[in-house]
Amino acid sequence: xxxxxxxxxxxxxxxxxxxxxxxxxxxxxxxxxxxxxxxxxxxxxxxxxxxxxxxxxxxxxxxxxxxxxxxxxxxxxxxxxxxxxxxxxxxxxxxxxxxxxxxxxxxxxxxxxxxxxxxxxx
Amino acid sequence: xxxxxxxxxxxxxxxxxxxxxxxxxxxxxxxxxxxxxxxxxxxxxxxxxxxxxxxxxxxxxxxxxxxxxxxxxxxxxxxxxxxxxxxxxxxxxxxxxxxxxxxxxxxxxxxxxxxxxxxxxx
DNA sequence: ACCTATAGGTAGGTTGACGATATATGTAGT
DNA sequence: ACTACATATATCGTCAACCTACCTATAGGT
Numbered sequence: 001x002x003x004x005x006x007x008x009x010x011x012x013x014x015x016x017x018x019x020x021x022x023x024x025x026x027x028x029x030x031x032x033x034x035x036x037x038x039x040x041x042x043x044x045x046x047x048x049x050x051x052x053x054x055x056x057x058x059x060x061x062x063x064x065x066x067x068x069x070x071x072x073x074x075x076x077x078x079x080x081x082x083x084x085x086x087x088x089x090x091x092x093x094x095x096x097x098x099x100x101x102x103x104x105x106x107x108x109x110x111x112x113x114x115x116x117x118x119x120x121x122x
Numbered sequence: 123x124x125x126x127x128x129x130x131x132x133x134x135x136x137x138x139x140x141x142x143x144x145x146x147x148x149x150x151x152x153x154x155x156x157x158x159x160x161x162x163x164x165x166x167x168x169x170x171x172x173x174x175x176x177x178x179x180x181x182x183x184x185x186x187x188x189x190x191x192x193x194x195x196x197x198x199x200x201x202x203x204x205x206x207x208x209x210x211x212x213x214x215x216x217x218x219x220x221x222x223x224x225x226x227x228x229x230x231x232x233x234x235x236x237x238x239x240x241x242x243x244x
Numbered sequence: 245a246c247c248t249a250t251a252g253g254t255a256g257g258t259t260g261a262c263g264a265t266a267t268a269t270g271t272a273g274t
Numbered sequence: 275a276c277t278a279c280a281t282a283t284a285t286c287g288t289c290a291a292c293c294t295a296c297c298t299a300t301a302g303g304t
Contacts, residue, residue: 002124002259002260002261002291003124003209003212004261004262005260005261006212006216007212009216010212010215010216010219013216013219013220013222014219014220014222018282018283019282019283019284020280020281020282020283021282029212029215030212033208036262037261037262037263037264038282038283038284038285039261039262039263039264039265039284039285039286040260040261040262040263041283041284042283042284043260043261043262043285044260047259047260062282063269063270063281064268064269064270065268065269065270065281065282065283066268066282066283067281067282067283068282068283077220080216080220081216081217081220083216084212084213084216084217084220085213085217086155087125087209087210087212087213088209088210088213088214088217089153090125090128090129090132090151090152090206090209091206091207091209091210091213092210093132093151094128094131094132094135094202094203094205094206095203095206095207095210097132097135097136098135098136098199098202098203098206100135100136124291124292126291126292126293127291127292140252141251141252142249142250142251142252143251159292159293159294159295160251160252160253160254161253161254161255161292161293161294161295161296162291162292162293163252163253164252164253164254165291165292165293166291166292169290169291184251185250185300185301186299186300186301187250187251187252187299187300187301188251188252189251189252190252
């Protein structure tokens with residue numbers, strides 16, 4: 001699952017929303033960094049509907065404009081929770097490794113971390 | 123940046139590694155869930171080299187086999203840190219929204235605009 | 245002889261994100 | 275009245291990234 005898709009599910013996690021509102025919500029979640037285009041949005045919505053992760057919660061006409069409201073399904077909720085946990089684990093590991101003090105001096109390559117499967121350098 | 127790429131940078135964060143070791147390291151980081159194929163690996167390595175996020179740290183011949191060792195550059199280190207922080211924020215937000223108690227009961231769609239004032243969508 | 249692990253690489257197909265475009269209504273300014 | 279912008283949904287073609295499958299080659303185990 002890619003990030004735009006994850007943001008979409010996240011935007012639906014607390015309340016059902018319609019397409020246009022999702023674009024704004026995704027922008028809000030990502031602090032304005034992700035401006036989702038309609039091409040991405042409706043493509044993703046179709047895909048997620050097909051995967052059963054979201055469903056159409058309502059189809060109304062508000063002020064003369066058609067409005068289709070989407071909601072997370074149980075499966076979508078589970079998928080989002082699993083994905084979020086996984087991403088958190090990767091982020092934690094990345095940060096842990098970045099802060100690890102490396103004794104990587106010239107001529108000392110490969111001495112850190114696990115030994116490379118028995119076969120040392122020549 | 124997608125997850126395989128992120129895992130690759132993470133695998134290089136604590137020490138330089140060569141291609142095959144990266145596949146194993148990525149598998150270890152992801153708890154065996156991501157078994158990166160060589161097609162993905164070398165495509166990503168080429169891309170990251172082009173972006174200046176990694177560099178070739180060493181080219182040796184070990185036991186008759188060529189071995190190219192890759193390392194994170196300063197830019198790669200920054201990119202990984204930024205990416206990890208971003209992902210953590212998204213994961214946190216997703217989890218926060220998922221645990222939020224929703225007042226979205228059936229027939230209670232009031233928080234999402236007023237109920238249908240017209241017919242459904244085409 | 246065969247298999248597995250190590251090590252690196254290419255070819256081709258699929259997926260998903262994206263930009264561009266189309267349609268239509270409401271609101272605000274000039 | 276006209277123009278511009280925000281709201282709202284939708285399709286199409288392109289492209290980057292990923293993935294499957296395949297290939298070469300050495301070392302060591304069964």
